[in-house]
Amino acid sequence: MRLRDKVAIVTGGGSGIGKAIAVLFAAAGAKVVVASRTLAALEETVREIRATGAVALAVQTDLLVEAQVRDLVQRCVEAFGGVDVLVNNSAAMIPDEVEVADMTLEHWNKVLQVNLTGSMLCCREVLRTMMPRRSGSIVNVSSIAGVIGNPKRSPYSASKWALNGLTETLAIEAGPQNIRVNSLSPAATRTERFEAAVRARAERLGTSFDELMSKILSHYSMRRLAEPMEVAKAALFLASDDSSAITGQNLIVSCGFHMLNPTEIR
Ligand SMILES: NC(=O)c1ccc[n+]([C@@H]2O[C@H](COP(=O)([O-])OP(=O)(O)OC[C@H]3O[C@@H](n4cnc5c(N)ncnc54)[C@H](OP(=O)(O)O)[C@@H]3O)[C@@H](O)[C@H]2O)c1
Numbered sequence: 001m002r003l004r005d006k007v008a009i010v011t012g013g014g015s016g017i018g019k020a021i022a023v024l025f026a027a028a029g030a031k032v033v034v035a036s037r038t039l040a041a042l043e044e045t046v047r048e049i050r051a052t053g054a055v056a057l058a059v060q061t062d063l064l065v066e067a068q069v070r071d072l073v074q075r076c077v078e079a080f081g082g083v084d085v086l087v088n089n090s091a092a093m094i095p096d097e098v099e100v101a102d103m104t105l106e107h108w109n110k111v112l113q114v115n116l117t118g119s120m121l122c123c124r125e126v127l128r129t130m131m132p133r134r135s136g137s138i139v140n141v142s143s144i145a146g147v148i149g150n151p152k153r154s155p156y157s158a159s160k161w162a163l164n165g166l167t168e169t170l171a172i173e174a175g176p177q178n179i180r181v182n183s184l185s186p187a188a189t190r191t192e193r194f195e196a197a198v199r200a201r202a203e204r205l206g207t208s209f210d211e212l213m214s215k216i217l218s219h220y221s222m223r224r225l226a227e228p229m230e231v232a233k234a235a236l237f238l239a240s241d242d243s244s245a246i247t248g249q250n251l252i253v254s255c256g257f258h259m260l261n262p263t264e265i266r
Contacts, residue, residue: 001029002240007080009033009072011063011122012090014041016191017141020228021087021235026054028236033076035061036090055080063090063118073125082133085239086126088119088163089141093193095200097152108155115159116166123170123181131177138174139238140167140183141231144254147185160185164250171248180247182238187254188216190225221256 008025012018013034019041026032026049034042034056042058049056057079061072076083092114098107119140130136145153146160164183171181188194195209202212217223234253237243252258 002236002242003085004029006030006084007033007076007082008085008087008239009035009076009083009122009126010087010089011035011061011118012141013045014038014058016193017186017189017228017231018087018089019045020232021089022056023049024229024232024236025085025087025239026056027052028240029054030085031055031057031080033057033059033072033079035059035072037062063114063121066121069118069121069125072122073129077129083126083129084136086122086136086138087141087235087239088122088138090118091115091141091143091156091159094156095197099152100154103154111155112159112162115156116162119163120166123166127170127174127179130179131174134178136174136177136179137239137243138167138170138179138181139235140164140181141235142167142183142185142250144185144187144252144258146183147250147252147258167250168248175247180238180243182243182247182249182251184231184234184238184251184253186226186231187220187252187257188225189231189253190227194225219257219260220254221260224255226253226255 008030010022013022014036022032022034034045039060046056046058059072059075061068092111140163142163143160145157146164150157167183199209202209231253
């Protein structure tokens with residue numbers, strides 16, 4: 001039980017990678033608080049976790065609203081006495097592809113506000129409870145798009161590069177209080193959202209889902225995508241004492257994509 005008696009907040013815990021992280025952390029002994037805008041999805045995660053005998057709580061939270069982020073951390077402290085682990089997993093996954101030359105400020109700001117400012121607010125609020133206790137671990141779910149450029153998705157890419165900068169900066173600021181801060185960068189992961197995006201792109205290109213997937217996979221040295229639970233295992237490593245001397249790092253979870261990544265399939 002690598003997170004026995006720990007309390008973890010997982011944003012975006014109602015779907016995809018965040019849900020896998022919440023379920024895995026609960027299985028590792030943590031009391032898990034899941035947070036995002038869609039209460040029904042969060043409650044489904046909580047139901048699944050409670051069915052295993054573990055403890056979980058759903059807190060509806062829009063990261064764009066500062067007061068709701070404050071309330072999220074407050075409710076976690078009230079329910080479980082503190083916060084040991086924060087996973088900043090939520091992200092605005094806007095499907096529109098647009099080059100900078102055609103960018104609207106609205107599109108740009110929305111992505112930055114969720115992915116970067118929302119994550120910073122969550123860090124700020126948990127640090128206020130972690131610092132006096134001189135203990136904590138923060139895991140920021142970044143992306144391979146935060147390591148290499150991502151044409152037509154500049155706000156997403158810029159937000160993830162910035163999240164990595166926030167990670168390293170916070171690791172320096174909070175290190176003296178025994179708080180570790182790391183990020184992990186998945187490449188494409190086999191979530192429903194990713195598969196829907198590939199289906200839509202295949203339709204646009206007039207090709208089949210299978211053909212496009214096999215083209216995509218040819219650029220992953222392992223010829224497959226990571227499963228959400230594999231990304232969750234990397235998050236568990238960074239959240240737990242298994243990585244007790246590791247801080248300020250960005251762990252790439254890409255099935256080998258970061259070594260073979262031509263622009264046309266990003
Ligand atoms: N899947 C991939 O291929 C992949 C690759 C690289 C990196 N990632 C990263 O992995 C993380 C999870 O992505 P995913 O693929 O699992 O996608 P996902 O299922 O769409 O997860 C995104 C989550 O963010 C939450 N969210 C969005 N806006 C929010 C807001 N304003 N306030 C609070 N929560 C908000 C969503 O919940 P609500 O809509 O309920 O708010 C959702 O649960 C993201 O950080 C993403 O950048 C994913």
